[in-house]
Amino acid sequence: MILIGLGYGCKGGAATAALASDAAKRVYVAPGEKDEVYAFLSGGFSGQMSVYGIPSTRLFKIIPVFSVFPENGYGYDEETKNMLRTTNGYVPWDDSHHIEASMTDGKQDGRWLFMNANNSPRLARIDLRSFETKEIIEIPNSAGNHASPFATENTEYLMAATRFSVPIPQASVPIENFSKGDFKGTVSMVKVDPKSGRLSIELQILVPGFDYDLSHCGKGKSHDWCFFTSYNSEQAYKMIEVGASKNDKDYILAFNWVRAKQCLDQGKASNFGGEYYRNYLPENQPAISEKLSGVKMLQPKDCPGVMYYMPTPKSPHGTDVDPTGEYIVGGGKLATVIPVHSFSKLMDVKDKPEHRSGMIMDIPILKYESTLAGEVKKPCLGPLHTEFDGKGYAYTSCFVSSEVVKWELGTWEVEQHLPAYYSVGHLSIVGGSSKDPYGKYLIALNKITKDRYLPVGMELPQSAQLYDISGGKAELLSDFPTVGEPHYSQMIPAKLLMDKAAKIYPLEENKHPYAIKNEKDARVVREGNTVRVYMTQIRSHFKPDTIEVRSGDTVFFHVTNLEQDFDIPHGFAVGGAPEMPNLLIMPGQTRTFKWKAPKPGIYPFYCTDFCSALHQEMQQYIRVLP
Amino acid sequence: MQELLLKKISKMNRLLILGVGLLLLSVYFLPIWHIALDAPQYPEGLGMKIWIDKITGSSTYDLQNINLLNHYIGMHEIVSESVPELLFMPYVLGFLIFGAFVTFLHPKVYMVILGILNIIILGILGMYDFWRWEYNYGHNLNPDAPIVVPGMAYQPPLLGCKEMLNITACSFPSWGGIILFVSLGILIWVIWDEKRRIDVSS
Numbered sequence A: 001m002i003l004i005g006l007g008y009g010c011k012g013g014a015a016t017a018a019l020a021s022d023a024a025k026r027v028y029v030a031p032g033e034k035d036e037v038y039a040f041l042s043g044g045f046s047g048q049m050s051v052y053g054i055p056s057t058r059l060f061k062i063i064p065v066f067s068v069f070p071e072n073g074y075g076y077d078e079e080t081k082n083m084l085r086t087t088n089g090y091v092p093w094d095d096s097h098h099i100e101a102s103m104t105d106g107k108q109d110g111r112w113l114f115m116n117a118n119n120s121p122r123l124a125r126i127d128l129r130s131f132e133t134k135e136i137i138e139i140p141n142s143a144g145n146h147a148s149p150f151a152t153e154n155t156e157y158l159m160a161a162t163r164f165s166v167p168i169p170q171a172s173v174p175i176e177n178f179s180k181g182d183f184k185g186t187v188s189m190v191k192v193d194p195k196s197g198r199l200s201i202e203l204q205i206l207v208p209g210f211d212y213d214l215s216h217c218g219k220g221k222s223h224d225w226c227f228f229t230s231y232n233s234e235q236a237y238k239m240i241e242v243g244a245s246k247n248d249k250d251y252i253l254a255f256n257w258v259r260a261k262q263c264l265d266q267g268k269a270s271n272f273g274g275e276y277y278r279n280y281l282p283e284n285q286p287a288i289s290e291k292l293s294g295v296k297m298l299q300p301k302d303c304p305g306v307m308y309y310m311p312t313p314k315s316p317h318g319t320d321v322d323p324t325g326e327y328i329v330g331g332g333k334l335a336t337v338i339p340v341h342s343f344s345k346l347m348d349v350k351d352k353p354e355h356r357s358g359m360i361m362d363i364p365i366l367k368y369e370s371t372l373a374g375e376v377k378k379p380c381l382g383p384l385h386t387e388f389d390g391k392g393y394a395y396t397s398c399f400v401s402s403e404v405v406k407w408e409l410g411t412w413e414v415e416q417h418l419p420a421y422y423s424v425g426h427l428s429i430v431g432g433s434s435k436d437p438y439g440k441y442l443i444a445l446n447k448i449t450k451d452r453y454l455p456v457g458m459e460l461p462q463s464a465q466l467y468d469i470s471g472g473k474a475e476l477l478s479d480f481p482t483v484g485e486p487h488y489s490q491m492i493p494a495k496l497l498m499d500k501a502a503k504i505y506p507l508e509e510n511k512h513p514y515a516i517k518n519e520k521d522a523r524v525v526r527e528g529n530t531v532r533v534y535m536t537q538i539r540s541h542f543k544p545d546t547i548e549v550r551s552g553d554t555v556f557f558h559v560t561n562l563e564q565d566f567d568i569p570h571g572f573a574v575g576g577a578p579e580m581p582n583l584l585i586m587p588g589q590t591r592t593f594k595w596k597a598p599k600p601g602i603y604p605f606y607c608t609d610f611c612s613a614l615h616q617e618m619q620q621y622i623r624v625l626p
Numbered sequence B: 001m002q003e004l005l006l007k008k009i010s011k012m013n014r015l016l017i018l019g020v021g022l023l024l025l026s027v028y029f030l031p032i033w034h035i036a037l038d039a040p041q042y043p044e045g046l047g048m049k050i051w052i053d054k055i056t057g058s059s060t061y062d063l064q065n066i067n068l069l070n071h072y073i074g075m076h077e078i079v080s081e082s083v084p085e086l087l088f089m090p091y092v093l094g095f096l097i098f099g100a101f102v103t104f105l106h107p108k109v110y111m112v113i114l115g116i117l118n119i120i121i122l123g124i125l126g127m128y129d130f131w132r133w134e135y136n137y138g139h140n141l142n143p144d145a146p147i148v149v150p151g152m153a154y155q156p157p158l159l160g161c162k163e164m165l166n167i168t169a170c171s172f173p174s175w176g177g178i179i180l181f182v183s184l185g186i187l188i189w190v191i192w193d194e195k196r197r198i199d200v201s202s
């Protein structure tokens, strides 16, 4: 008996070790080899986006988006500081939640990524050639841009809906008026220019004052529709934790954006106020910041058929559309089932009075059972988000029971429970929100780490976990710490991006007004108390290399990196400069360091990015005269 | 011997000579020589191409980057303008092509032999000139250069590969050069063929 027991014990141990080493092999990317997938993770409260390789989970880059980044001067220099301009002034931080990849025909096309800022309602476009933020648009008439930026099938529009309903237009009204309907939300249609990617706000629709949480747009037959979850249909304004959790069902708002556009074209939307900024960074020129004012606002009552409410239990968070476009999965934070609505049923019943149970602001409320395709019974606690593997299975994250649940579309049967460490929010499958999932890897994006890594004081990193979902049973491969809270992610097969990535800015295309393309043009020009230094960098020196200014002068160093070699940026920093951090200037790029000349003395300036054998010699002096 | 020299070449060989002339036209559009540089920090490789009338990088910015590397050791900047031979090289090639067309109209074996001699003489002169430029670039270094390795010269090989500090330099004919060799081969073959005909008929 004892022997048998020992034998079993050994077997079990060996099997576990074999599995672990097998998992290690599957995430091991040998030196010089490349990863299979790019994972783009939003940074939550860091306001940035980070780029990881999958399956190795190596961190490649942090792309600054909504928060200043002293490492490379984003948000500080004369070129990029306008990117963070809003109607509230210069806002150097935000809270970034969701990433959406641009799509053509519902499939990832590798052109752009979009990310929302929740706090100051904003939406950014990141270019996937340079991996840089190229545009940020503010969303007017919104407070908390959470249900954003979810794209339609061909990236015709990005949707953005209000998390915190407020009086629209803004007004100081008693807060208790919330429950009297004085607070409203908006759904914004942000148009994406198909060629340039440029963003513009085409239309807003005024909606009841709930909290709009998340969204996803349809595909295939549901192409014309986007779906938004809402919570706090109780319109509670005190102790919302309790007040907003009373109703057994809140709603998924089904929104026909094609119909909305029709109503706009028929003149049914009216001019509405709302000021907002649109900041655009042309290639190698200073950001252009425009203040725009007024939008077209549509009232649901003026556009019948534009919106319907589908009751969904209970405080729904995620709303996810499967690759066929038929199933709309709700993730009820407090629900004990995962409800799945059927798009075909919605089309059948939406205009039949017997399937309605009421109206809010002229938006029909349909009966729960009328659009229901099925329910996954007792899947877990706190289901939030669902992604799809393209093989008929759905994966839902469950925050409270800290797991990922695999279940089958159509039978609604749970296939597998996968523990997550710990408290998973979103999850992401490669292409899993598109029409064509790549379906090999899944990451769980966790809020809490606890005992997973060496302790580093009371603030621990957040983490993500990598699973292989290519086989019959999903398997945990590894977990890794992340930069900021990994709120949501888009994963894109490497082959779609790696060969297009830009290596340099061609100097001949540099249209920066203060660029110089030759050392011979390097010079110092005085205009009153302003001094402009037209400066070049090349391994391993600056031109001009010694500079004299007067105390109190405003000095602009317009620095052009003349290199045309991949991976040779140069840095620029001036000793003790209080307002400007470092600049990293890419090959062929011009950036501007603004410096108020301090008290008389000698101030060094130098290259901060180890660029060459003589990098330490890439240093010179500024003399400040009295 | 005289019989061979004055022999009128066959119709087929005449067409071959015309073909050589046309083939040589392509040398205006193809690099003649290629120098490839390999260094750990350039995994994608760096290279230089020598054309009939210019020197370029293998890709758009290679020449600039080669010059940037070379500035550490004080090598003169490599630019087409500093090699005056490139100004008359196109005419030399034109002369060879002209010779082929004249031979087509005046198809005698001695004309073919003249052509062979022209290519060989010009080839030897060209290679010598190329070697001389390599020598000068590799040896005439700025004494104020940041990196001075005593006794070190940076002359790339004329043909083949050579290690210089952390860089492996390989020098080989490119398409244009290969065409020149092929043209020479065809002309030699024509002579051989004509000689064979005489032997067979006698």
Ligand SMILES: [Cu+2]
Residues within 6 Å of the ligand: A539, A540, A569, A570, A571, A607, A608, A609, A610, A611, A612, A615, A618
């Ligand atoms: Cu440098």
